[in-house]
Amino acid sequence: MLQIQANTLDYRALNEKIRSAREDCLITDCLGQRFIADGLQDHTVTIEGTPGNALGAYLDGAEITVRGNAQDAVGDTMNDGRIIICGNVGDAVGYAMRGGEIYIKGNAGYRAGVHMKAYETKQPILVIGGRVGSFAGEYQAGGTILVLGLHTDGKPISGFFPCTGMHGGKMIFRGDVSGIVFPQQTTSHKLTAADMPELRPLITRFCALFGYRAEPLLADTYTVITPDSSNPYHQLYVAN
């Protein structure tokens, strides 16, 4: 394990050290450096402190753990690998995600999981322990977003306008979402036994990562949001 003290390094120098390391890295005193581990394909990076924006963008197989909060654009256009945040994240987490997994213990900001997409074996997963801000899952084309609502500040589990433009994949909320307005091109149904095999590993892994007990969460009720047709945003055009 290579320990890198980051408080005197700019992001370019820090990334060069991470890339040239032929082993797992522990970054200490991270002071908001951006672009950490962008495009990284192997090894594990653990971060103490607070990483800056665009952590793990285009991640391609490496695993990142942040022992605290992260900022905006975590896992932007991520292709493979894992990001674990033991705190909250900012806006635009998992933008255009196309593979891999992101587990967040706390809350996410606006625009979580926008334009997530999937194809055959590439099935991205975004699990958020707390609540999401407005515009979550906008333009979702594939993959799974799971929001557990374990936050305790009394705010609603989702902000405004979730799932606008959704044309693939699914978004799952724990508990009652009757107070939330979803677009008319989506449908919602209560989680059934048939959905459980897909949900179980996500909850089990979340609990193992962040020290929760899985049984009460597995027994809870969930609402699944999906697009209501294969082509819900087929705009009516006339050839001219």
Added chain:
Amino acid sequence: MAIDYIFPTYEVVRDPNRCTVCRICETQCSHQVHRYDAGSGQMLCDEARCVDCLRCVSFCPTHALKIKKNDCAFRQNANWSQKSIEEIYKQASSSGVLLSSMGNPQAYPVYWDKILINASQVTNPSIDPLREPMETKVFLGKKPSSIQRNPDGSLCTSLAPQLTLSMPVLFSAMSYGSISYPAHASLARAAQVMGTYYNTGEGGLHEDFYGYGENTIVQVASGRFGVHTKYLNAGAAIEVKMGQGAKPGIGGHLPGMKIVGDVAKTRMVPEGSDAISPAPHHDIYSIEDLRQLVFSLKEATQYQKPIIVKVAAVHNIAAIASGIARSGADIIAIDGFRGGTGAAPTRIRDNVGIPIELALAAVDQRLRDEGIRNRVSIIAGGSIRSSADVIKAVALGADACCIATAALLAMGCHLCRTCQSGSCSWGIATQRPELTARLDPQIGAQRLVSLLTAWQHEIKEFMGGMGINSIEALCGNRAMLRGIGLTQKELDILGILHAGE
């Protein structure tokens, strides 16, 4: 319904003395216009389906066919043209958004045709390109602001990554999905042979074309289709698409009908589902966010690739370009309002954006005024139709020009503007296998190479005539241009004098 009837735009005229009823027109037409009538032993046609693609005309062995504009006419009206009236009928019967292909065909001014080029005589002799070498090579990328020297006095020659072009022309972005596999193959091969670049567009890069990586620009658009580290590292440069001239400000929508097989796999969208590209990148809401995206791409590719930011030419393009130049981008690509597209709403295509000539001049001048012109190279596109347009663009400030419509024409396109139907009879703007088989990439590539080679010769002739032997000496050299029939305001924006001055 009679109220819906729009008379056919075209008439198919068949010379009965020449027609041998060989039925080649029937097999070649992809819009089912021609059919053989066994009863009469004659060819019949449904001219309502004709789109004037000229496939049948080109393939008829006896040249028996011609396509004419149908002279059935509304009453003459300078305000309500036939097009305006028919568009109302179409919308009244369908409630649909009018969808068109290729670039703005309306009669707005074409500034290229109002600009004239200098030639040397007497006091500054022209150069004979036959005798003296003409340098048409250009390098696109960030240039240093000053000479740097090493401690021992030698020149520090490390530069930001550059693209090397044998001549100031490259191919614009056209996505795999909007055009066919053989069309992409032709562009890739031609770029490799000519020593220039082609652009993947936002459909991702088919794995078969990774071998052409050194001549490929990979695009990162708002949908991020096909974007992963191998893709980013495969190309010679990465282009962030913020907008395109044909449809500034709006997103893209590839109809589900074109999302089949390899297109679906490369874009990671379920087959048959529309592929939607949102209007803004939803992670870039400010110039600071753009800078963040540019640097995230640089970090992910370890600063090996120049980053291009492509924008549509719109109002205040000069200020926008200044922001992009300060965002860390290495190259700005500006796409004028005449730029082509596989499909865009007609109204947006015809009414939004500004001409590339004016945008280019404004951007080049602003960057020079601010002392940051060296931070970016400029690529101009959005209707470059000839080597003369290239020379004028370079003189107005472009480091290189990109062509798309011209490239498609070289591959056999006849500009019928029906790409959105997915039934291109020339095998270019379609995914139907029986049609894409019509485009042989070897021939397509050869014709593209021939086009660029011809333009390169013409460019050298222009340069020699002006007394310039290196294209870089022409870049931004407004003194080589004069306007004709332009207002003072237009001359001021272009930064050129009037012919005779």
